[in-house]
Amino acid sequence: MKKNWVGLTLAAMMLTGAMSATVMPAQTAHAANVTVYRVYTDATHTATQLEAQGFDVWETQPNFVEAPLTSDQINWLQQNGWSYTMSRNTSGPTFDSAYHTNTAVEQILADRAARFKNIATVSTIGYTYEKRPIQAIKISSSKLRSTDKSKALFIGGTHAREISPPEIMLSNMDYLLNNYGVDPDVTWMVDNREIYIIPILNKDGHDRVEQLMNWRKNTDNRWGGEGVDLNRNYNEPVNGVWGNPVYGTSTNPFSEVFCGPSAFSEPETAAVRNLVESVMGPTGTPATVPNGFKMVVDMHAYGNTIMWPWNWTFDVAQYGAQNDIAKMEMIGNKWAASNTYKAYIGAKMYYTTGDTTDWAYGFHRIPSFTIEVGKTFWPTNADLQTQVAENRLPFLNGVKITDDPYGRAGGPDSTGLNVSVASGKITLTGSADDSKSGSNKNRAVEVFVDALGVRGTGTKATLGNSTNSGAITSFNASISTAGLSSGKHLLIVESQDDSGAWGAPSAVWVNLP
Ligand SMILES: [Zn+2]
Structure with a gap:
């Protein structure tokens, strides 16, 4: 339950003089072992106002912020109709061996x-x-x-x-x-x-x-x-x-x-x-x-x-x-x-x-x-x-x-790529997955060899079964090895959803005999 004025101190109550335009942070702002408060926000008590007043806002959530408070900041909150409660004592600052100097x-x-x-x-x-x-x-x-x-x-x-x-x-x-x-x-x-x-x-x-x-x-x-x-x-x-x-x-x-x-x-x-x-x-x-x-x-x-x-x-x-x-x-x-x-x-x-x-x-x-x-x-x-x-x-x-960040915004990923080679053909299978980018149905999948080309000029895959209400669609593509040198090649795949968005490219290697 939200409580008001839990953190109010005697010192803060005595600070009743005229408030400066900005509540100065304390000289001890850099000290360790800080007490963090929750200051509750609403339409007329906003985090932006606290920042403008010089509060050190650590985190913002929809209806509160977390911030350390000085005694004069507590007084200012009280005089201006804010609610707050003590949240926790931090053990920091810390800088252990997981971190690099x-x-x-x-x-x-x-x-x-x-x-x-x-x-x-x-x-x-x-x-x-x-x-x-x-x-x-x-x-x-x-x-x-x-x-x-x-x-x-x-x-x-x-x-x-x-x-x-x-x-x-x-x-x-x-x-x-x-x-x-x-x-x-x-x-x-x-x-x-x-x-x-x-x-x-x-x-x-x-x-x-x-x-x-x-x-x-x-x-x-x-x-x-x-x-x-x-x-x-x-x-x-x-x-x-x-x-x-x-x-x-x-x-x-x-x-x-x-x-x-x-x-x-x-x-x-x-x-x-x-x-x-x-x-x-x-x-x-x-x-x-x-x-x-x-x-x-x-x-x-x-x-x-x-x-x-x-x-x-x-x-x-x-x-x-x-x-x-x-x-x-x-x-x-x-x-x-x-x-x-x-x-x-x-x-x-x-x-x-x-x-x-x-x-x-x-x-x-x-x-x-x-x-x-x-x-x-x-x-x-x-x-x-x-x-x-x-x-x-x-x-x-x-x-x-x-x-192409905007062209690829909301486009499906090309996942689970699997490649095999037989009888002069590369067979590529995988899925177009729009489930994390709008959950549209999928429209097309294209495959390029060695370098991503102009859209519409790659090998078009055949779309198969769909799951997740059409957001995940299997595909397979067949690419002739004619004209390709033996050795390692990169296949680059991109998929398009029904909104027209192309997703991030994905790549897979194929070794040709
Ligand atoms: Zn930051």
Whole structure:
């Protein structure tokens, strides 16, 4: 049962003076062993208001947020008609041996660049406020030219105390590196995409977390406080939105959601912008840069949630985004179907302005997603491994659909591929599976040899029996081996549902005599 004012202290009751415009976070905000409260929200008491007031909101659910509270924040809640209750004491911050320090990550990246030099390139894309190198690893073979490969960007460690995302980034990186030449799907992806991974964007904050401090922002103290919230420091395309507390940020340098003095004032956000714009130019979009960046995922913790723009408003028509947002919703829902995360427009969590995805979509029209993983900032090793597993399929799907994210939104997977060769013919069987992407009936399956071709030009499969009300359909295809050299070939399969959407490609090898 919900109780009111359980956490009210004598000290808070005595604080009856005039309230400042923003309730300052306590000087002990970085201490260990924090007490977390539930603050209940409704139509007139919103998480966005709490953020604007300087509250350190850790998690948002439909009718409450979790946040540590100072005595003056408790007083402010009471004076303004809010309800809250003590939720739990955290044992964190923790940083045990399951997690990697900045130095360890640098060593891992150097190792991978050396061991996988044909498909891995590590570069320094900028330097943090404290001059630590911000590193990105690009995974791609040299089979195709860069201009022939669409590009995806995955970012971890924007918020330092959210310690799972860098580990998930490293795991997904190693999955691609270790399976190239081993798994046909991964091999196809690494040959046909450029996958950029920034394991830790906010390395200065990460350094504080390694010292067991509860640290979220970067450490830039030039603006009178102790750091800038990097996920409020990107830009917004609509005038009057960036840096405006009405839309989910704070201009108080001590706030955990302080936006900084101007968009891209921080070297970390500027490094991401410069990486993206090194390909896209200052104003490029997927329409004008055909094989540029077409997928951005910024991973945070916590909440088990997948989100897309806008983050500052529910009005999807802002900036003409309604059709794109409908497609991003389909992609987000598909990922959520694989890991049972919630999926919704970012504004539903609480308003934020100047976040990574509003900028990447708003300025470059790149389909962009925020994923909030897990149920705490400081998961145990076992919980971390669960999160790693939960985030594999969304990652692989995101990479696969990067050539045509909206065209493939809601399209069926091609699964259970099985291949045999006899009498000059390759027989391929499998299923078109739309059960996690809208559950439409399936219309067509096409097979290509060695390279994905123009739609309609591949070998058409024959559709067979269906289950799941038509959402899963078996197929078989017969491909002549005439003209194909002996040895290993890759078959690439894509399926289409009745809505017209093509799903992510899947690949399988065939050995010809
Ligand atoms: Zn975050």
